[in-house]
Each structure stands twice: as structure tokens, then as C-alpha cells.
Amino acid sequence: MAFNHLKKLESESIHIIREVASEFTNPVMLYSIGKDSSVMLHLAIKAFAPNKIPFKLLHVDTTWKFKEMIKFRDQIAREYNLDLIVHINHEGVKNKVGPISHGSKTHTDIMKTQSLKQALNKFKFDAAFGGARRDEEKSRAKERIFSFRDINHRWDPKNQKPELWNLFNTKISKDESVRIFPLSNWTEVDVWQYIYQENIPIVPLYFAAKRPVIKRDNMLIMVDDDRLEINKNEKVEEKLVRFRTLGCYPLTAAIESKASNIEQIIIELLESKNSERQGRLIDSDQIGSMEIKKQDGYF
Amino acid sequence: MDIETFFKKQNFKNQLKILTCGSVDDGKSTLIGRLLFDSKSIYSDQLSQTKFESEKYGTQGKEIDLALLIDGLQAEREQGITIDVAYRYFETDKCKFIIADTPGHQEYTRNMATGASNSDVGIILIDSTKGILDQTKRHTFILSLLEVNHVVIAINKMDLVNYDKNVYDEIIKSFEIISKNFNFNSKKYIPLSALVGDNVFTKSDNMPWYKNETLISTLEKFEVSKSYIDEKFSMPVQWVNRSSSDFRGYSGTISSGKINVNDEITVVPSGEKAKIKKILTPDGNSDSSFENQAVTISLDKEIDISRGDLITSDLKNIKIADQFSAHIIWMHKDAMLPERNYIFRLINSYVSGKITKLEHKININSYEKIPAKSLELNDIGYCKIALSKSTFFKSYSNNNQLGSFVIIDQFNNLTVGAGMIDYELRRSTNISWHEMTIDKKKRSIMNSQKPCALWFTGLSGSGKSTIANILEQKLHRLNKRTYLLDGDNVRHGLNKDLGFTDADRVENIRRVAEVSKLMTDAGLITLVSFISPFKSERKMARDLFEKDEFLEIFVDTPLQECEKRDPKGLYKKARSGKLKNFTGIDSDYETPISPEIKLQTLSKNPEELADEILNYMKKNNII
Numbered sequence: 001m002a003f004n005h006l007k008k009l010e011s012e013s014i015h016i017i018r019e020v021a022s023e024f025t026n027p028v029m030l031y032s033i034g035k036d037s038s039v040m041l042h043l044a045i046k047a048f049a050p051n052k053i054p055f056k057l058l059h060v061d062t063t064w065k066f067k068e069m070i071k072f073r074d075q076i077a078r079e080y081n082l083d084l085i086v087h088i089n090h091e092g093v094k095n096k097v098g099p100i101s102h103g104s105k106t107h108t109d110i111m112k113t114q115s116l117k118q119a120l121n122k123f124k125f126d127a128a129f130g131g132a133r134r135d136e137e138k139s140r141a142k143e144r145i146f147s148f149r150d151i152n153h154r155w156d157p158k159n160q161k162p163e164l165w166n167l168f169n170t171k172i173s174k175d176e177s178v179r180i181f182p183l184s185n186w187t188e189v190d191v192w193q194y195i196y197q198e199n200i201p202i203v204p205l206y207f208a209a210k211r212p213v214i215k216r217d218n219m220l221i222m223v224d225d226d227r228l229e230i231n232k233n234e235k236v237e238e239k240l241v242r243f244r245t246l247g248c249y250p251l252t253a254a255i256e257s258k259a260s261n262i263e264q265i266i267i268e269l270l271e272s273k274n275s276e277r278q279g280r281l282i283d284s285d286q287i288g289s290m291e292i293k294k295q296d297g298y299f
Numbered sequence: 300m301d302i303e304t305f306f307k308k309q310n311f312k313n314q315l316k317i318l319t320c321g322s323v324d325d326g327k328s329t330l331i332g333r334l335l336f337d338s339k340s341i342y343s344d345q346l347s348q349t350k351f352e353s354e355k356y357g358t359q360g361k362e363i364d365l366a367l368l369i370d371g372l373q374a375e376r377e378q379g380i381t382i383d384v385a386y387r388y389f390e391t392d393k394c395k396f397i398i399a400d401t402p403g404h405q406e407y408t409r410n411m412a413t414g415a416s417n418s419d420v421g422i423i424l425i426d427s428t429k430g431i432l433d434q435t436k437r438h439t440f441i442l443s444l445l446e447v448n449h450v451v452i453a454i455n456k457m458d459l460v461n462y463d464k465n466v467y468d469e470i471i472k473s474f475e476i477i478s479k480n481f482n483f484n485s486k487k488y489i490p491l492s493a494l495v496g497d498n499v500f501t502k503s504d505n506m507p508w509y510k511n512e513t514l515i516s517t518l519e520k521f522e523v524s525k526s527y528i529d530e531k532f533s534m535p536v537q538w539v540n541r542s543s544s545d546f547r548g549y550s551g552t553i554s555s556g557k558i559n560v561n562d563e564i565t566v567v568p569s570g571e572k573a574k575i576k577k578i579l580t581p582d583g584n585s586d587s588s589f590e591n592q593a594v595t596i597s598l599d600k601e602i603d604i605s606r607g608d609l610i611t612s613d614l615k616n617i618k619i620a621d622q623f624s625a626h627i628i629w630m631h632k633d634a635m636l637p638e639r640n641y642i643f644r645l646i647n648s649y650v651s652g653k654i655t656k657l658e659h660k661i662n663i664n665s666y667e668k669i670p671a672k673s674l675e676l677n678d679i680g681y682c683k684i685a686l687s688k689s690t691f692f693k694s695y696s697n698n699n700q701l702g703s704f705v706i707i708d709q710f711n712n713l714t715v716g717a718g719m720i721d722y723e724l725r726r727s728t729n730i731s732w733h734e735m736t737i738d739k740k741k742r743s744i745m746n747s748q749k750p751c752a753l754w755f756t757g758l759s760g761s762g763k764s765t766i767a768n769i770l771e772q773k774l775h776r777l778n779k780r781t782y783l784l785d786g787d788n789v790r791h792g793l794n795k796d797l798g799f800t801d802a803d804r805v806e807n808i809r810r811v812a813e814v815s816k817l818m819t820d821a822g823l824i825t826l827v828s829f830i831s832p833f834k835s836e837r838k839m840a841r842d843l844f845e846k847d848e849f850l851e852i853f854v855d856t857p858l859q860e861c862e863k864r865d866p867k868g869l870y871k872k873a874r875s876g877k878l879k880n881f882t883g884i885d886s887d888y889e890t891p892i893s894p895e896i897k898l899q900t901l902s903k904n905p906e907e908l909a910d911e912i913l914n915y916m917k918k919n920n921i922i
Binding site for chain 2: 003004005006007008009010011012014015018019021022046047048049050051134135141142161162163164165166167169171172173184185187189193196263266267270
């Protein structure tokens with residue numbers, strides 16, 4: 001009765017997803033279009049087969065995502081007949097908030113964290129799934145699978161409910177909410193192996209291709225549209241690159257790579273010396289920065 | 300490496316969940332840092348960040364402080380201690396590991412229990428320079444209590460004792476003594492240095508006297524320790540999958556055994572039987588499924604099944620009861636009090652209930668059982684629990700998932716405790732309330748009377764029994780079927796084991812109230828003549844009855860008058876101190892505030908008073 005670790009993770013995640021659907025009145029799945037979201041969506045489809053997923057999906061659009069991400073998002077929503085909400089912080093758009101003009105910290109706070117809170121409040125969601133994994137970042141390693149948020153969506157790391165066995169405490173008080181991370185125990189390699197085995201569609205940006213990039217602060221930034229101003233000393237070059245993780249394009253560094261299919265990505269990953277979040281500028285804008293963002297209500 | 304070899308290897312990898320525990324400064328974080336570092340699970344950007352932080356907060360001078368990789372939260376980096384459970388991931392060629400890193404501080408025992416609840420193996424770290432500490436004993440006990448059956452005793456910091464074999468041998472001797480009463484399936488002792496790396500991944504040249512395996516080879520050899528695959532099939536229903544078409548399936552994660560299409564199953568609690576029609580696994584339709592798989596099954600006929608039910612072929616071993624005994628670990632600063640209401644989360648259901656009795660608390664350092672009235676934060680106790688309705692379970696040692704529960708505060712929803720079921724209490728096991736065909740109404744019609752309870756309360760000597768006796772005769776003459784329950788008489792039989800302390804008076808009234816309820820249910824007009832001095836017990840009795848079925852009759856005779864009458868000479872005895880706890884003298888009588896009938900006995904004789912009650916009953920269509 002072989003039940004390898006990936007099968008264990010799969011069943012564990014399905015159990016968590018069903019638990020949320022059973023115990024909360026208005027859950028939503030945060031869909032970020034990345035590989036982890038794709039795996040989470042795939043698991044949700046399995047959890048409720050042959051039926052439809054009994055909750056909505058939400059994408060918080062910062063308006064600075066790669067064009068290919070948005071295209072992929074709409075295609076998946078159509079193909080799987082998903083109930084997808086796209087939320088944009090229009091106040092931020094009106095004030096022309098962006099990563100280049102305002103810096104990563106302000107941009108992420110207004111267009112991502114504030115925007116997410118707006119959407120959760122607007123639709124009165126009491127539970128929101130996120131695709132975060134504990135191996136991604138140090139403060140995430142300490143987060144529960146069911147992570148409670150107060151009325152202001154704040155996370156209190158010192159006051160988390162103990163989580164024993166698979167007996168999740170899903171009781172919340174009025175106006176409180178929960179973030180749920182069904183992929184908590186997955187590692188980056190697990191995610192790729194699962195994508196490969198299950199043939200899960202992902203955004204083509206993960207695969208190497210010739211793309212126009214500039215070198216800025218030792219990072220390769222893709223020129224996805226003309227909002228990225230090119231400084232005099234910078235030169236747009238066509239390079240064979242891919243992305244290990246996806247976010248706002250001016251904040252997400254590409255890596256030079258020849259990996260054009262999942263097998264090659266996995267091989268590259270096994271040989272890599274850097275973590276996937278290395279390309280994420282938002283993680284290092286202050287010491288303990290992810291933890292501070294999470295306490296403010298970021299995922 | 301080519302991808303085919305990689306996948307082949309990956310597909311055979313086991314998953315092992317391990318827990319590291321030990322006292323503060325025994326080097327847990329350093330050990331985990333070492334495991335991650337040596338398994339090459341640390342990327343260079345994470346390493347350089349740690350280097351940067353090592354210079355700021357580190358304790359290893361210019362060297363990289365591996366513990367800082369682990370102590371993720373900023374507060375911990377600043378305080379230099381681990382404050383919560385953190386999960387870490389690494390793999391070797393043979394196995395994927397998930398490590399729960401739990402703090403060693405006494406006040407954080409609850410976190411360790413949390414980590415232990417999902418672990419296959421426990422690593423107990425012992426600082427070779429300090430030997431066994433109270434924390435070591437505490438953690439060994441918790442591992443045993445939560446049935447983490449395999450322990451590895453990692454005797455750390457051997458570099459600081461010159462790799463001396465005698466130190467190692469002494470610690471083994473002491474650990475054997477503290478663990479002699481625990482049932483671990485295996486105990487492995489490994490001398491190591493997490494800081495330097497001796498015997499973690501590579502065999503140490505510094506300890507040639509140690510002939511056994513390194514920590515990592517030892518861990519790789521563990522099979523998953525807990526499996527219920529050889530038990531019969533059980534699956535708690537988590538979600539009912541209904542679609543617009545005619546599909547109706549029941550989703551859940553199988554908690555024990557195997558299941559095949561066409562197998563017969565029983566649904567608990569309804570007891571209905573059916574056969575398995577289809578099994579939908581994460582890999583699609585299948586003829587069979589097994590333990591730990593999240594599946595959706597459909598049955599060959601329609602039965603009413605909802606979340607919280609159990610689908611099983613193990614009826615023999617499934618217990619159904621509303622009372623059980625269990626070990627409880629208390630996890631909140633507000634103490635656990637017996638008789639207080641809490642929410643109990645069992646597998647797929649929430650039930651309200653209370654701890655009815657705290658049998659004893661366990662001194663976690665000496666393992667002694669000590670009497671206690673409450674459980675404080677991090678206390679472990681053995682308790683009796685009563686739930687508001689029956690539920691199914693197994694004992695924790697038979698199945699961890701079906702035998703565990705968490706306790707939730709009903710006001711703030713916090714998780715305040717966790718428990719492991721020992722065994723069901725027989726008192727109401729397998730007793731369900733049978734709805735009888737002949738009910739109270741039918742009996743009432745046959746008797747041409749409306750059954751009710753006439754509850755006489757008042758001081759001793761107030762005239763309760765005299766009036767009740769006359770009333771019963773009058774009712775009898777009217778062809779009414781009656782019964783009189785008298786305090787003194789009941790104390791000769793049913794309640795002869797009870798005295799006159801407050802606790803016994805409460806129990807006295809509880810029993811009589813239950814008996815009068817049965818008699819009323821049998822269709823009788825039941826007269827109850829009891830001092831019943833406390834408001835709360837009179838309310839308890841009243842709450843057993845339907846509205847209009849319970850008449851409280853306060854026989855209002857002043858204490859001086861009762862004392863003057865003193866028909867049994869009891870007041871005299873009480874006044875002289877020969878009789879303790881006598882109502883009105885040294886035990887309270889709480890005057891009824893709004894009884895249905897209040898009888899003033901000074902101006903009327905018992906005949907007239909009985910008629911007064913009779914008139915009330917006629918007026919209210921009772922007779």
C-alpha cells in the first residue's frame with residue numbers, strides 16, 4: 001500500500017480544503033496566478049469532484065502584474081468555469097501608486113495589502129485560502145495552517161491557537177476571519193513534481209524564453225510595458241530568462257536559464273544555490289520584512 | 300542527474316515527521332540548523348542573510364550561527380529564544396523530513412504537545428554538560444502521553460566534554476531510569492555535536508567508541524510508525540457531495556483500514572447499512588482505497604448521512620457514549636474548572652460539554668498523581684467528561700484521530716486544551732432515549748386527569764406532610780391517581796446513602812425531582828413534600844417539567860412557630876448542637892420568590908389549606 005510523501009501531502013491538503021468549505025459560511029480562494037495557486041486550485045477541484053468548487057476565487061490585481069499572467073488568469077477562469085472576482089484598489093490607481101514611483105514597500109502596502117483587505121471586507125469573506133508554504137520564508141514557518149486574523153486582518157504571531165492532530169479550531173468571533181494555507185507542508189520541489197505528475201497548466205513565464213530585460217541593482221527586470229522607464233545607463237537586452245516566482249513585474253527578477261520544460265526546471269532547481277524568494281524585492285526591503293507585512297494583513 | 304532517476308527516487312521517498320525537544324540551550328535550533336545545512340537545504344541567499352544577522356545577534360562570534368536560520372520570528376531573534384512551533388523541511392536521498400521545532404521553556408509546554416500530536420519520532424536533546432533536567436523528564440512524559448512511539452536521545456555538545464564515553468554512558472543510565480515506565484517502541488542513544496556536526500550526517504572520528512549509526516541514518520531507517528491499515532475501515536464524514544445530477548457522495552479522509560467497492564458498511568449513529576458503490580480517490584475512480592486517503596464514496600442506496608457521521612465496518616470497536624475519561628493538557632492561562640461548559644471539537648464535530656470530575660493532576664517531573672481542583676496552564680490531568688450528546692470515538696491508543704479532541708472556550712473561541720480519550724464510561728453508553736408509543740398524553744386520557752407535580756417546600760415542622768397527606772386523601776376520593784413522595788420516607792430507601800451536607804442535599808433533591816418526573820410521566824398527580832431549601836435546586840426540579848406541570852407550594856410557617864410545634868423534637872436537638880446542618884438553625888432556607896401557591900398556616904387549619912390547593916387545581920383545569 002505505497003503512499004509516498006506527495007500522495008500524503010495531496011490528501012492532507014484536500015482534507016484542509018474540505019474542512020473550510022464545511023465550517024465557514026463564505027470562504028474564498030486567493031488566486032495569485034502563480035504555480036502554488038495553480039496547485040491549490042487543482043487540489044480544490046479534486047476535493048469537490050465531480051462537483052464544482054463551492055466557493056469563489058479572488059485575484060487582487062495590483063495593475064502591475066505581467067501581461068502574460070492576466071492572460072493566463074482569464075483563460076483558466078474560462079476553461080474551468082470558475083467564479084472569479086478581480087479586485088483593484090481604485091483609490092491607489094487614482095493616486096497613481098506604483099512600484100517605480102512609490103517604491104516596493106508603499107506599492108505593496110496600498111495595492112496589495114490594503115486592496116486585499118478592501119476585497120475581504122466588501123464581500124464579507126470569513127475565510128480565505130492562500131497558497132503560501134512554510135518552507136518559503138522564515139516567519140511563514142511558524143504560521144498555523146488555520147491562521148486567525150482580527151477585525152483589522154492583523155496576524156498576532158505570539159497569540160496563535162495551538163493546532164493539534166488534524167482537529168482544526170474553526171470557531172471565530174464576529175468580524176474575525178481566517179487565512180488558510182493548505183500547502184503549508186509542501187516544499188518547492190514538491191510543488192514542481194506535482195505540477196509535472198498532474199500535468200497542471202502554469203503561466204509560460206516560468207519557462208525560459210528570449211525576453212527583453214534590463215539590469216538594475218544586479219537584478220534582471222523584464223520590460224513588460226512602457227511604464228518601466230529605462231535610465232540612460234541601462235540597456236534593454238534580449239536574454240534567455242525565466243521566473244522562479246511571479247509578482248509585480250518591476251519587483252520580480254528574472255534568472256538566466258535554459259529550462260524550457262518542467263523536467264529542466266526541476267533539474268535546475270536541484271542544482272540551484274539560491275532560494276525562490278531571492279527574486280522577490282519585497283522580502284528584503286526591511287529586516288524581518290515579511291513578518292511585518294503579515295502582521296499588517298498581507299498574506 | 301537525469302529526471303527519470305530523480306522521479307523514481309522521489310516516488311519511493313517516505314515522509315517522516317519528527318519533533319525536536321529538550322531544555323533551553325540544549326541546542327535544538329543549532330541541531331535543526333545543522334540538519335538543514337548538511338542536507339544542503341539552505342540556499343546561498345538565506346545563508347548570506349543569516350551571516351548578516353549572525354553579526355548582529357549571533358552567539359558564535361565570527362562563525363555563522365545556525366540557530367538564527369531557525370529562530371524565524373523577529374522577536375525571537377532579538378530575545379535569542381524560540382517562542383513558538385516552527386516547521387522545517389529537508390530531505391535526503393531516502394526520506395523527506397518535516398521537523399517541528401518546539402521551545403524548551405516550561406511555559407510553552409503546550410507548543411510541544413502541539414508538535415508531538417503530529418510527529419512519528421521524537422528527538423530528545425540532552426546537553427551532555429548538564430545531563431537530565433526537569434524539562435527532559437517533562438518532554439519524555441509528553442511524548443509518551445501523545446504516543447510518539449519512537450524516541451532518539453541525542454546527547455549533544457559532546458565536544459564540550461572531550462567526547463568522553465563515560466558521560467554518554469551515565470546519561471543513558473539516568474534516562475533508562477526516568478523512562479522505565481513508558482512504552483516506547485524504540486529508544487536510540489546517539490552522542491553528537493550539532494555545532495561541529497559530529498554524528499549528525501557524518502560519523503565522528505572523535506568518538507570511535509560509538510559503533511552505531513549517525514542521527515540521519517537512524518532517522519532514515521524508521522518506517523512510518525503509526526499505521527491503522529490493519530484495522531477495519533472507518534471514515535468520518537467531512538463533507539456531503541451533492542450535485543444537481545443524481546450524484547450523492549460522502550467525502551472524508553479514511554482514518555483506518557481499507558475499503559473496496561461492494562463492501563458492506565454501517566453508518567454511525569443511525570446504524571443503517573449499505574454497500575460501497577463507487578470510490579473517487581484523488582487519482583480518479585478506484586476499486587479500493589485505504590488509510591489516510593482523502594476520498595469521496597457513494598453508496599448503493601440512499602441514506603441520510605451528514606457531516607459528523609461515521610462510515611465504518613468496525614462497529615465492534617467504535618464506542619458511542621456521551622461520557623468518557625481522558626487525559627487533558629491545559630493550554631490557557633484561565634484555569635480549567637470542573638462543571639464549566641466548554642466546546643469539545645472531536646473528529647468532524649463540535650459538541651458542548653463539561654469536565655465533570657478532575658480525578659488527579661500529574662506532576663510532570665516526578666510522574667506522581669496528585670489531587671487537584673483545577674488545571675492551570677500546562678497542567679496535565681486525568682478527567683471525566685460529559686458531553687451534551689453521544690458521539691462516536693475510539694480510545695486514543697487505538698486510533699489517534701478518533702480518540703483525540705481539543706477544548707474550545709465558548710466565549711472567545713480560543714483553543715484552551717487538548718485531550719486523549721482513555722475509555723468510555725459505561726453509565727449511559729449504548730443507552731439512547733426510546734420514544735415510546737404509549738406516551739404521557741395517552742396515559743393522561745386513560746386516567747382522566749392531567750398529571751402534575753405538587754412541590755411542597757417549607758421549614759421542618761411547617762406542616763408540609765400534614766397538608767400533602769390530607770390533599771392526597773381528597774384527590775383519592777375524587778378518583779384521582781396520586782402518589783406522595785415524603786422527605787423522611789425517601790431518606791429511608793432511595794436516598795439512605797445521603798447525609799445533610801449541602802452537596803448531599805443537592806443530590807437528595809435531584810433524585811427526588813427525577814423520580815417525581817417519572818411518576819408524572821406515568822400519569823400520576825405526584826405530591827412531593829421536601830424541605831428543599833435552595834432556590835437553585837427547586838429551579839432544577841422545575842426545569843425538568845413542562846410548563847403548567849409543576850406547582851410550587853410554599854408552606855409559609857414562621858421559624859418560631861415551627862420551633863414551637865417541633866413535632867419530632869428536632870429543633871431542640873439542633874439548638875443544643877446535637878444536630879448539625881439543620882435548616883433554619885445552621886443551614887439556610889431560601890424563601891421562594893414566586894411560588895404558584897403560598898399557604899399561610901397561622902390562620903387556617905390543614906383541611907382549609909388542602910382545599911385552597913384543590914381550588915387552585917380546579918381553577919387551572921388540572922382536575
